[in-house]
Amino acid sequence: MIRLTVLRLFLGLATLWAASVMIFAGTELLPGDLATAILQNSATPENVAELRKELGLDRPPLVRYAEWLGRAVQGNLGVSLSNQRDVVEELAPRLRNTLFLAALATLVAVPLAIGLGLLAAINQGSFFDRAVNLVTLLTISIPDYLVGYLLVKYFAVRLDWFPVLANVTPETPMGDRLWLTFLPTMTLVLVIVAHMMRMTRASVLSIMSSPYIEMAFLKGLSKTRVVIRHAFPNALAPIISVVALNLAYLVVGVVVVESVFVYPGLGQLMVDAVSKHDLPLVQACGLIFAGAFIVLNMIADIVGILSNPRLRNPR
Amino acid sequence: MRIFGHRPSWPAMIGLLIIAVFLIAAIAAPLLAPFPEADVVGDAWADADATYWMGLDNLGRDIFSRLLYGARMSIGLSLVITILSFTIGIITGFTAAIAKGWVDTLLSRLVDLILSMPTLIFAFVVLSVLGTDLPVLIVTLALLDSVKVFRLARALAMNIGALEYVEVAKVRGEGLWWIITREILPNAMAPLIAEFGLRFTFAFLFVAALSFLGLGVQPPAADWGSMVRDYRDVIALDLPAPLYPAGAIALLTIGVNFVVDWMLSIHARGFGERA
Numbered sequence: 001m002i003r004l005t006v007l008r009l010f011l012g013l014a015t016l017w018a019a020s021v022m023i024f025a026g027t028e029l030l031p032g033d034l035a036t037a038i039l040q041n042s043a044t045p046e047n048v049a050e051l052r053k054e055l056g057l058d059r060p061p062l063v064r065y066a067e068w069l070g071r072a073v074q075g076n077l078g079v080s081l082s083n084q085r086d087v088v089e090e091l092a093p094r095l096r097n098t099l100f101l102a103a104l105a106t107l108v109a110v111p112l113a114i115g116l117g118l119l120a121a122i123n124q125g126s127f128f129d130r131a132v133n134l135v136t137l138l139t140i141s142i143p144d145y146l147v148g149y150l151l152v153k154y155f156a157v158r159l160d161w162f163p164v165l166a167n168v169t170p171e172t173p174m175g176d177r178l179w180l181t182f183l184p185t186m187t188l189v190l191v192i193v194a195h196m197m198r199m200t201r202a203s204v205l206s207i208m209s210s211p212y213i214e215m216a217f218l219k220g221l222s223k224t225r226v227v228i229r230h231a232f233p234n235a236l237a238p239i240i241s242v243v244a245l246n247l248a249y250l251v252v253g254v255v256v257v258e259s260v261f262v263y264p265g266l267g268q269l270m271v272d273a274v275s276k277h278d279l280p281l282v283q284a285c286g287l288i289f290a291g292a293f294i295v296l297n298m299i300a301d302i303v304g305i306l307s308n309p310r311l312r313n314p315r
Numbered sequence: 316m317r318i319f320g321h322r323p324s325w326p327a328m329i330g331l332l333i334i335a336v337f338l339i340a341a342i343a344a345p346l347l348a349p350f351p352e353a354d355v356v357g358d359a360w361a362d363a364d365a366t367y368w369m370g371l372d373n374l375g376r377d378i379f380s381r382l383l384y385g386a387r388m389s390i391g392l393s394l395v396i397t398i399l400s401f402t403i404g405i406i407t408g409f410t411a412a413i414a415k416g417w418v419d420t421l422l423s424r425l426v427d428l429i430l431s432m433p434t435l436i437f438a439f440v441v442l443s444v445l446g447t448d449l450p451v452l453i454v455t456l457a458l459l460d461s462v463k464v465f466r467l468a469r470a471l472a473m474n475i476g477a478l479e480y481v482e483v484a485k486v487r488g489e490g491l492w493w494i495i496t497r498e499i500l501p502n503a504m505a506p507l508i509a510e511f512g513l514r515f516t517f518a519f520l521f522v523a524a525l526s527f528l529g530l531g532v533q534p535p536a537a538d539w540g541s542m543v544r545d546y547r548d549v550i551a552l553d554l555p556a557p558l559y560p561a562g563a564i565a566l567l568t569i570g571v572n573f574v575v576d577w578m579l580s581i582h583a584r585g586f587g588e589r590a
Contacts, residue, residue, distance in 0.1 A: 015431045026440040141569040146561035157553045164551045252433045274443040282443040289436045
């Protein structure tokens with residue numbers, strides 16, 4: 001089991017490294033030239049050549065990759081092309097905002113999803129089960145921004161309980177911050193709860209057909225007790241891995257939700273950087289998003305390995 | 316009505332109906348639209364009435380007409396992306412399954428690598444360099460999407476390739492092309508069609524999300540995603556304008572998902588087992 005875990009850790013690190021190669025290759029080696037992209041209409045051959053020299057683009061890609069990675073590991077992600085500011089300085093407050101939103105959404109979504117999933121599994125086939133099933137199926141098919149705008153329409157405009165825009169600043173006190181980010185959090189929660197809840201229900205139900213569950217029923221235990229004490233602990237491994245995978249989805253879903261509420265997070269920053277062809281910033285944001293995605297996937301796998309008793313004794 | 320010898324379930328019927336309506340809207344947009352797409356026909360944000368079914372937009376154009384024309388862009392673009400990704404995915408997937416050895420290993424590891432990164436972030440990186448012209452958008456999304464088709468196509472070809480009738484064809488001395496087109500492809504059809512639906516909704520939602528973020532279809536062309544973006548500000552004025560294109564996106568996705576669910580449920584017996 002330890003061998004497998006270590007192996008998976010190494011695989012995760014290798015994937016991270018490969019992702020850095022792909023992000024670098026994507027921004028540096030693709031046919032579109034960075035210098036031409038920056039200059040756009042004023043791109044005469046002389047201008048382009050000069051800018052290429054200025055940016056160091058005339059040196060071999062491998063050398064530039066090694067330099068870039070070396071600096072990135074030391075926490076130096078370069079300088080933004082559009083406003084000449086240090087990328088790390090630009091990123092840090094945005095990353096904090098995004099992490100705050102993601103953490104809040106996780107805190108609400110995970111207990112809610114597991115609770116609803118268990119309730120649906122206990123009352124399988126009941127009206128509650130079918131209603132939750134239908135609602136989650138709909139929220140899975142609905143794009144994030146429609147969920148967001150519907151919440152805005154009813155809770156911010158009609159009822160005026162929450163603000164339309166979540167424009168927090170570093171000085172915003174905690175209470176206001178929670179109030180401002182309530183609707184973006186709810187949007188993210190609705191989007192990820194559906195999937196997590198369905199998987200929780202499915203994992204519990206698949207375990208409900210095993211012999212030891214039948215035994216528990218034959219002992220005369222109540223259904224609630226069987227589900228919570230006998231089925232749920234055994235369904236925990238798949239549930240934890242689904243939670244981690246959904247959090248990985250959250251990393252990406254946050255980009256759209258931030259845009260809906262004009263929330264100053266990392267996703268908005270990356271979208272702006274992409275439209276401005278600000279490559280150092282795109283690379284840095286890409287590394288952070290890809291890194292979070294890869295690490296969460298790795299955690300999901302490792303939890304799966306650790307919680308599988310069949311892998312505990314080496315053969 | 317029967318499809319593949321099965322009667323569609325109720326949700327699947329509704330799904331097919333939604334798809335048919337949207338396809339007709341897309342194809343016949345110039346005939347059905349009461350006004351041309353770019354014409355200013357009244358005051359900005361005029362309310363909906365009998366002439367302007369969904370009201371007018373930020374420039375005074377008819378929202379309903381723009382929605383019909385937007386269907387062409389949204390559905391057309393996603394179909395082109397899906398067809399391209401299928402062509403790439405099936406060719407590479409079947410090649411990997413048949414060639415085996417280092418070709419298979421190389422392609423599979425490459426695919427694992429691409430899948431290990433979030434697709435949206437990957438697309439961002441590419442689009443930041445190449446810009447957001449339509450051909451770039453199509454090829455980028457098709458390539459990213461083909462990775463998932465590759466996995467399915469490879470698995471199908473592996474499973475079906477091990478069945479007796481393929482062995483018989485090999486022994487009979489049929490060539491590779493015959494085996495792929497006459498033995499494997501017809502038996503892989505059902506799961507592939509269901510996958511086509513899934514991949515279509517993926518491409519459709521992806522293009523819409525990119526356009527919504529301002530990185531997809533660029534003005535003056537408009538798809539539903541960019542319409543949501545154009546109309547987003549008036550949500551604060553309690554106007555429903557951005558909800559129409561966003562609702563259209565959701566409705567088509569739900570319709571396709573209903574049909575895909577049903578198709579997967581008929582073929583739940585496993586790939587390649589259909590007589």
